[in-house]
Amino acid sequence: MRRRKRGTAVAAITLTSLMVLSACAKDSGGVVAGATGVAGAACEFATPPSPPATPSAGAGEQAADGDRVDGSALKIGLAFDIGGRGDASFNDLAAAGFDRAIADLGIKEENTREVSAAPNEDESVKRSRLRQLAREGFNPIIGVGFAYTESLKVVAPEFPDVRFGLVDSAVEGAANVTPLVFAEQEGAFLAGVVAAYQSRKCHVGFVGGVDIPLIRKFEAGYAQGARAAAPKVVVERKYLTPATDFTGFQDPAKGLETAKGLIDKGADVLYPAAGASGIGVFSAVKQAGVLAIGCDADQYHQPALADTRDVIVASSLKRVDVAVYDFVRAAARNDLASLPKVFDLKANGVGYATSGGRVDAKLQGIVEGFKAEIIAGRIEVADKP
Known part of the structure; x- marks a missing residue:
């Protein structure tokens, strides 16, 4: 055991320390069931919800x-x-x-x-x-x-x-x-909206680390969000390992090769929910000159991704910091029953970031419109593909 050290300065990060970058990873690949569209065609977008008068606060x-x-x-x-x-x-x-x-x-x-x-x-x-x-x-x-x-x-x-x-x-x-626990699918939905609007081919991809229910939530939300924005978008998906093999969260080389495969199929915006394997996904994206969405943290600002961060147009956020803070605060008040059953968009438990400047004000407004619809309950995001 060790005492905690003051400050949150992050040291140089090795692949080992990134084994649990996030819970953000099925063995089978291909187009997600129900996806339609023609690879290479520009998206035709559905009419988006109007943005709220003021950004929603959790x-x-x-x-x-x-x-x-x-x-x-x-x-x-x-x-x-x-x-x-x-x-x-x-x-x-x-x-x-x-x-x-x-x-x-x-x-x-x-x-x-x-x-x-x-x-x-x-x-x-x-x-x-x-x-x-x-x-x-x-x-x-x-x-x-x-x-x-x-x-x-x-x-x-x-x-x-x-x-x-x-x-x-x-x-x-x-x-x-x-x-x-978190409604990861809601943050992933917003990532899917951004991906559809950033795609030049109306063709996006998802890379999952390990085929477990937690990671399927990311896939489900991402695909639903992309289709909500552009009903004919093609969504590719691939998992690195089955549920019994957690190396899918720590294999950047496999992430790179898998990402190349999805890019070769036509996907030009990739969303990895794959832990340290995402490092390889971002490398493949950089090499191919396409784009990516980060997962869990605002990955544009991660030191380990400094060489590839320019391809990260947005990140879905999983606010573990909010959950930990709120839990300790509720314990101090002796009122744990006040905590949300699920840390979702309404509770500020999930969200999105647009660091890097690629998301303009118009797209920001569209994403905020979808976010408000989810918070209001007018859009229900599936937690299974």
């Missing part, structure tokens, strides 16, 4: 402006997934929320602790890590990623008075485990 942003909450009595622990602080995406988003909670709620430095998972570690190691935090009086404790699900099934009942938060998963029947 509940997570508004909560920060509420009554002052005193968390000085808390001892909080954060159990990172593989890569830990410094991965420039999934874990760093959790770290940002952790840091913000500490600063805003007056939590003492000596009452904070960070621990990290190791690659291929046994489940017993995760359990020991969580038990040690609980025995040392840390409460609440946050597990970053579904990798902690099985361990919490065992550990949470042993410490019924400890409040656990679990990012990306839930533990059925454990009243002291709060699921911090």
Whole structure:
């Protein structure tokens, strides 16, 4: 275990530290079922919803402006997934929320602790890590990623008075485990809208890392958003590995080759939900002179992608920072029931970024129009392809 270090400066990132860049990856490829269109043809766009008078604000942003909450009595622990602080995406988003909670709620430095998972570690190691935090009086404790699900099934009942938060998963029947889950498909929908408008061929692609339900949510939203913008758009998709093989999140070479295959089929805007394998996707996109959409974090600003960031026209956002902050804040208020059941667009749990300057005001307005429709419930985004 180690004490958390002040600041969020990100060191040079290796491929190992990027293993869990995001949950953002089926073995089979080809055109998504139901897609139509002619590769190479310009898109014919559907009439988009009107943009709202003012950009929509999520509940997570508004909560920060509420009554002052005193968390000085808390001892909080954060159990990172593989890569830990410094991965420039999934874990760093959790770290940002952790840091913000500490600063805003007056939590003492000596009452904070960070621990990290190791690659291929046994489940017993995760359990020991969580038990040690609980025995040392840390409460609440946050597990970053579904990798902690099985361990919490065992550990949470042993410490019924400890409040656990679990990012990306839930533990059925454990009243002291709060699921911090997201409507990833809603952010991916907005990514699909941008992709359709940026495509010159009306032909876009999705690269998934591992064929699991979490990643299918990204595919489903992306395809639906692209088709909402341009009904005849062609959507290619390819997963790197099946559900039993998580190397799909850490194989940039395979990501590169897979992306080349989709580009060869005609896709000219690619959206990788593939962890570190996305590095290879962005490289292929750069080599081919086409475009890409980032995933989870604003990937235009990631140091590891500095050489390819000019191809990233937008990113879908998964606000793990908001979920972690809101969970700690609610724990300080002893009001975990106030948290949203799902961190969606309305709760500011997902969203999008347009760093890089390629998305003009007109397209920004179109995306905001779709976002407002989703928040209002007039568009329901599917979570399965």
